[in-house]
Amino acid sequence: MCMNDEWTPERKTVIFGLDGATWEILDPLLSNGHLPNLAELIHSGTKGTLQSTRPAVTAAAWPAMLTGRGPERTGITHFLRPEAGGYDIEPAITELGQLQPLWQVVNHWGENALVFNVPTIGAEEIEGQMVTGPLTKTDHPLATPSELNSSLTGEYSIYADFTSASTEYEKLQEIRAVTEHKLETSLKLATEVEWSLMVSVVYYIDQVQHRFWHYLDPDHPDYTDDSRMQEGIASYFSMVDSYLGELKNLLEADSEPYSIFVVSDHGHGPTYKSIDIDLLLNRAGHLTFVGDDNDQQPSGREYRPTKATIVSALKSAGLLEFVMTNVPERVKKFVGDRLDDNKRSPDDFVWDETVAWSYNTPVVYLNTSEGRESGTIAPDGYEERLADIRSSLLQLEDPERGVPVVQDVLTIDEAYGEFGDIPDNVQAVLPDLIIIFRNESEYKPKTNEISTTGDILFPPEESSTHIREGILVAGGDGVRSDQSMEMNIRDIYPSVLRLMGYPIPEGATGTVPDLFTEDVEAYETMDYKDTGEGKVGDENEEIYDRLRDLGYL
Numbered sequence: 001m002c003m004n005d006e007w008t009p010e011r012k013t014v015i016f017g018l019d020g021a022t023w024e025i026l027d028p029l030l031s032n033g034h035l036p037n038l039a040e041l042i043h044s045g046t047k048g049t050l051q052s053t054r055p056a057v058t059a060a061a062w063p064a065m066l067t068g069r070g071p072e073r074t075g076i077t078h079f080l081r082p083e084a085g086g087y088d089i090e091p092a093i094t095e096l097g098q099l100q101p102l103w104q105v106v107n108h109w110g111e112n113a114l115v116f117n118v119p120t121i122g123a124e125e126i127e128g129q130m131v132t133g134p135l136t137k138t139d140h141p142l143a144t145p146s147e148l149n150s151s152l153t154g155e156y157s158i159y160a161d162f163t164s165a166s167t168e169y170e171k172l173q174e175i176r177a178v179t180e181h182k183l184e185t186s187l188k189l190a191t192e193v194e195w196s197l198m199v200s201v202v203y204y205i206d207q208v209q210h211r212f213w214h215y216l217d218p219d220h221p222d223y224t225d226d227s228r229m230q231e232g233i234a235s236y237f238s239m240v241d242s243y244l245g246e247l248k249n250l251l252e253a254d255s256e257p258y259s260i261f262v263v264s265d266h267g268h269g270p271t272y273k274s275i276d277i278d279l280l281l282n283r284a285g286h287l288t289f290v291g292d293d294n295d296q297q298p299s300g301r302e303y304r305p306t307k308a309t310i311v312s313a314l315k316s317a318g319l320l321e322f323v324m325t326n327v328p329e330r331v332k333k334f335v336g337d338r339l340d341d342n343k344r345s346p347d348d349f350v351w352d353e354t355v356a357w358s359y360n361t362p363v364v365y366l367n368t369s370e371g372r373e374s375g376t377i378a379p380d381g382y383e384e385r386l387a388d389i390r391s392s393l394l395q396l397e398d399p400e401r402g403v404p405v406v407q408d409v410l411t412i413d414e415a416y417g418e419f420g421d422i423p424d425n426v427q428a429v430l431p432d433l434i435i436i437f438r439n440e441s442e443y444k445p446k447t448n449e450i451s452t453t454g455d456i457l458f459p460p461e462e463s464s465t466h467i468r469e470g471i472l473v474a475g476g477d478g479v480r481s482d483q484s485m486e487m488n489i490r491d492i493y494p495s496v497l498r499l500m501g502y503p504i505p506e507g508a509t510g511t512v513p514d515l516f517t518e519d520v521e522a523y524e525t526m527d528y529k530d531t532g533e534g535k536v537g538d539e540n541e542e543i544y545d546r547l548r549d550l551g552y553l
C-alpha cells in the first residue's frame, strides 16, 4: 500500500446534500417527472434510506455524516446544550476540523476539496475551497481561502430575507432566489478549481418543508389546497434537480471516474402540535420555575429580552458588527422583529428544586449532584428518577386526539450503545434521555416556542419537522445498481473514503455497507493523527444564543 502523501483518488466523489429531504415529498415528484436527474441517478444506481442521529437534528446529523462520528463522539444532540456540569446554555457545534471531516482526509493525501454551504460555524483551513452556510460565526470567515470572501459579497446572501415578503408565495420565491444563487455559486466554484471531493448542501429544502408541508399533505389538519403554492414547491425541487444535472454534466465532461451521493441529514413528517417539555416536567413535579412558590403565574410565562439586552449581547459576541456589515438592511429590521421571541433562560428555573429539564429540546437533562452545584439527584437515586421521568413523559396524552404524545424515551446507552464506549468528556455534555414523539414528528418542542397559555400542547408555528429516516441515492463508478439500501448516516463517511480509495480513520463509528462493485478495493483503517476527537465546547459561547435570537435555531 502506498503510504506517501500523494495518493491519486480512485474516483472523484460528490456529496449533494439536501437538508431534510424525505421520500414522502420526493417520490410523488419523481413519479410526475419533476426530478429527471435524480430519477436517472436512481435508475443507474441505488435508492435507499439514511437513518439519522437521535435526535434527528441538523446540528448533530451533518457532523455525523461528514466526520463519521455521531453524538457518541461529538457530544452534539442539539444546537444548544447546558455547559458540562452546569446550567448555562452553550452552543454545541464546534469546528468540524476538530473531528477529522472527509475533506481533511482528502487533503491529507494531497488532494483538494470543495465544501459548500455545510451548516457549520465557519470556513476552516482547507486545501481547496470552503464556503459555509447559515450558522457561520462572526469571528469566523465565510470562506477560505480568504480571497474568496470578497468574491462572495454583493448578491451572495447567506439567508433568505422575508421582511419584504407578505405572502407565503413570496416567501417561497425568496427562498428560491437565495437557493438558486447559492447553487450557481457552487457550480461556478466547481468549474474554477481542481477538487477530488465536493460537498454541497442545499439548506433551504428543510425550511421549505417546515413552512409549507401543509400545502402538500391532504391529511394534515392545516391542509391548504393552493395550486400556486403546490406548483411553486414542485418547481423549487425541479430547480434543485436541474443543478444536480449540471453537476453530472460537469463530471461527465471531465471523463474521470466519479461517484455521487445524494443524501439528506434527516427526513420530515407532519407536525400537529408544539409541546413545552419543561412545562410538562413542571406539572409532573420534576421541575420548579422561578415564581412557582408565590401567587404569580410563572409557568409558561413569556421571557422577553429587551432590545438593549440583545444589542449588548450581540456586541459582546461580536455579532453586532456581523449583522451590520454582512446582512442586508431588510434583515436588520427582521432582527428587530425577532427580539420578542418566546424562550427560556437558566434564570427561569429554581435549580435546587429541579430534578430534570429540557430547555424545550427533544432531550432531557437530569440534575445530578455529581459535578452540578445545585444538583438534586444523588448517584444512588439516579435510576429511580430516570424511570420516574420516563414514565411522566410516556403518560402524556393529547386530550384532543386521545393519543399518547411520546412514543419512546431512550437512555444514552439505548441510543448510542451500539457505537462503542463514550469518552468521559463527551458523556459529560450528553443529555440523560432522548424523547421520540408520536410518529417522530407529530409533536415538536422548540427552544423559542414555549407555552404562553399554560397548555403543554399548543398550535405549532411549522407544519412539519424532522424524522430519522432521510434519503440516500448513490450512483456512478463503483456503486452497485438495483440495490435497495438502508444505511446509517455515520456510514457515508467510510463509504466515500472507500470509493475514493483511501484508508478509513480509526475512531469513526460508521461501518462500510455492502454498496460497491467488486473492483472497489478495501484498504485498511489507519490512525491518521491525533484528531482531538471528543473535544467539546467552544470558546465563543454567546454566538448560538445570538443565532437563536436571529431565528435560525
Ligand SMILES: [Zn+2]
Pocket: 019, 020, 057, 058, 059, 206, 265, 266
Ligand atoms: Zn437538517
